[in-house]
Amino acid sequence: MPDLGKTYDVLVAGGGNAALCAAITARQHGASVLLAEHAPRAFRGGNSRHTRNLRAMHDAPIETLTDAYHEDEYWDDLRRVTGGNTDEALARMTIRASAGVFGWMKQCGVRFQPSLAGTLSLSRTNAFFLGGGKALVNAYYLTAERLGVDILYDTEVLSLKLDDGTVRSAEMTYKGFPKTVQARCLVASSGGFQSNLDWMRQYWGEAVDNFVIRGTPYNRGRVLKNLLDQGVAAVRDPTQCHAVALDARAPKFDGGIATRLDCVPFSIVVNRDGERFYDEGEDLWPKRYAIWGRLIAQQPGQIAYAICDAKSVPLFMPSVYPAITADSLGELGERLGLDPIKLRATVSRYNLAVRPGRFDDKKLDGCTTEGIDPPKTNWARPIDTPPFTGYPLRPGITFTYLGVRVNEQAQVLMEDGRLAGNLFASGEIMAGNILGRGYLAGFGMTIGTVFGRIAGEEAARHARN
Helix, strand or coil: CCCCCCEEEEEEECCCHHHHHHHHHHHHCCCCEEEECCCCHHHCCHHHHHCCEEECCECCCECCECCCECHHHHHHHHHHHHCCCCCHHHHHHHHHHHCCCHHHHHHCCCCECCCCCCCCCCCCCEEEECCHHHHHHHHHHHHHHHHCCEEECCEEEEEEEEECCEEEEEEEEECCEEEEEEEEEEEECCCCCCCCHHHHHHHHHHHHHHCEECCCCCCCCHHHHHHHHCCECEECCCCCEEEEEEECCCCCECCCHHHECCCHHHCEEEECCCCECCCCCCCCHHHCHHHHHHHHHCCHHHCEEEEECCCCHHHCCCCCCCCEEECCHHHHHHHHCCCHHHHHHHHHHHHHHECCCCCCCCCCCCCCECCCCCCCCCCCCCCCCCCEEEEEEEEEEEEECCEECECCCCEEEECCCCEEEEEEECHHHCHHHCCCCCCCCCHHHHHHHHHHHHHHHHHHHHHHC
């Protein structure tokens, strides 16, 4: 049990990738560090344990990435998915810093697998962790323990005492018992508020009851709300979030990446009325998968259905739940609970609109439709080869974008523009500075890694001074 009676140099609130990067870095720079993880040990790591990869800039092929992925292309990808809702200075700083994380991560025990081919098209842009996010989290915890970081599990930071922009103490519960901790600096890495359904309901209403929280149930936003209530500057729209299409049969919380469905580009997607509502082939999946949760959230009953045929099934990873199949579209509609006549009519209109082209699942192929709204601008092929397959889809919320405003030193800003003297932030609690909307696969881990290391170093320096 750590000595909670002493004053630590750095207190880190959170236990995922960003928190661990901050804690390890602060300890490497000579600070005494306490890390407070809300979850029990068996569920430590926040959303990071469900991740698989990190997006990184590189100017030439490296061990885990092919070809090159330069700063300007990376920035252009981010600018397009966010629609310009991003802080360019912070974004470019993050992109440039991503090129230098691999050596440090390997020193901390993280291992990577060879670059991946396939329909995700990430072999050039994203480095995959060997063993996934759980292995990454475990490696970081082992490193933190070896370096002497004190760790508390089952510990929720409830509130921070801010006095003229300076954190004086932190109130928390440790295994249900109240504790007060003193620290010279604090790094807030405690995530968003997506698991706080009452808070989410303020912006989404009763639709929240049909949302699936694909990540940890421990991200309830207590630290975030407490800071905003005390005059810390907020950033971004509280309704914006990383939201993907999940199998509707997934559990309410903590289903993780295994419940995500990547069939959309090779399917058509209809709502409960059997109508299409968005272009399924708008762009490569890693640049569009995180808009589909929000799109489905705006449909009646927050439900949708992906429909494809035997030609498309081999092109994507299947769900962890059995596919719903049938030899006819009418029968498939009945099994999905859709009006079979309406589904057949929608598929017929789509099939008639498909224009001839050279299908290529590895790139934007220009196989498109003509004369229907919405169009399908890539990977459009007739759905005509039985057996037909359907998957029910729900909005799967990963993390919210409402957060605290920071500068390039990961230092938190107050509403009046002053710096919060000893308060830093990293990870999802500040990702909204860069992610105003949309998402780029692997970029959340990049933000957490880059800003975690910056926050840890800056907090250690501040504590020494």
